[in-house]
Amino acid sequence: MTEQTADTPLLRVRELGVTYHRSRLRGGDVHAVRGVDLTVRRGETVGLVGESGSGKSTIGATVLGLVPTTTGTIEFDGADITHSSRADRRLLARRMQVVFQDPYGSMNPAHTIGDTLAEALRYNLALPPDEIRERVLRALDDVGLPPGALHRYPAAFSGGQRQRIAIARALVMKPDFLVCDEAVSALDLSVQAQVLNLLARLKRTRGLSYLFISHDLAVVRYLSDTIVVLYNGRIVEHGPAALIAERPAHPYTRALLAAAPVPDPVAQRRRQAERRRAVTATPAQGRAGNGCAFAPRCRFAEQTCWSTQPELVDHDGVFVACHRHEEIAVQTPAGAA
Secondary structure, three states: OOOOOOOOOOEEEEEEEOOOOOHHOOOOOOOEEEEEEEEOOOOEEEOOOOOOOOOOOHHHHHHHHOOOOOOEEEEEEEEOOOOOHHHHHHOOOOOEEEEEOOHHHHOOOOHHHHHHHHHHHHHHHHOOOHHHHHHHHHHHHHHHOOHHHHHHHHOOOOHHHHHHHHHHHHHHOOEEEEEOOOOOOOOHHHEEEEHHHHHHHHHHHHHOOEEEEOHHHHHHHHHHOEEEEEEOOOEEEEEEHHHHHHOOOHHHHHHHHHOOOOOOOOHHHHHHHHHHHHOOOOOOOOOOEEEEOOOOOOOOOHHHHHOOOOOOEEEEOOEEEEOHHHHHHHHHHOOOO
């Protein structure tokens, strides 16, 4: 066990690699995550952002113990949990919880909300009925639902209310850390804003730390202190949320920012044009080989990009894995994306 101090991160992931093994007939092994390092400190929100298939949800599932680690280590509050047993994971559930994209899919439609929220308390903590009821009522109040919700069934609630119930189910365990995996992506924009505000408030009032996973850079920016951008299982950029959102250095991050909708139609057309330019394939070899995985989609790619994997380097407080990030910053200033 790592020695624990006041400065020990709540979560530390080092050189994480995850490979899904498949037969050659199905295309062979899939390297979903490659050498990922990240840290979540107490009271911090780290946003993982990337397209579908980038590896962000696999990282969340691996941290939760739902997917085995192929290489690397995961530490929680100073303890190595990389290969924790099922019994240890039950203990970890008291401090580490998850909110998924589809709350309805994880609820038994034949159980009341009260039973759904109380189940984990009975199974993991064996609390007396009075304390279970107290925790459940407090969690419902924290997410803005009335006590009467206890006796209703999941089908009686809207999508946004169900997501609040899913958050309440996590809160009853009094965790320190939440993994939010696309927790607002299935909601309407107005409901998204309400749930994001709720998560921000719970962070302050309950002292929670989040690993917030999303494909939407604008959503991640709103809630996160630090942003980690993933492409093809690797980190291509990470740093303070404000710096990355205002002046993205990697071409892929610029494309993600350009994909986020804005209310101004002129600005929206400009963003769409920028995104099309950012992901236009170059007339080079067509496959990146040992080079940057984004090279086939990058308009700035040159020979070095196709032959050499870029390392993460510090660029004015933001770490960027791009051979040409300094030139790109000059050619496309902040706001161009």
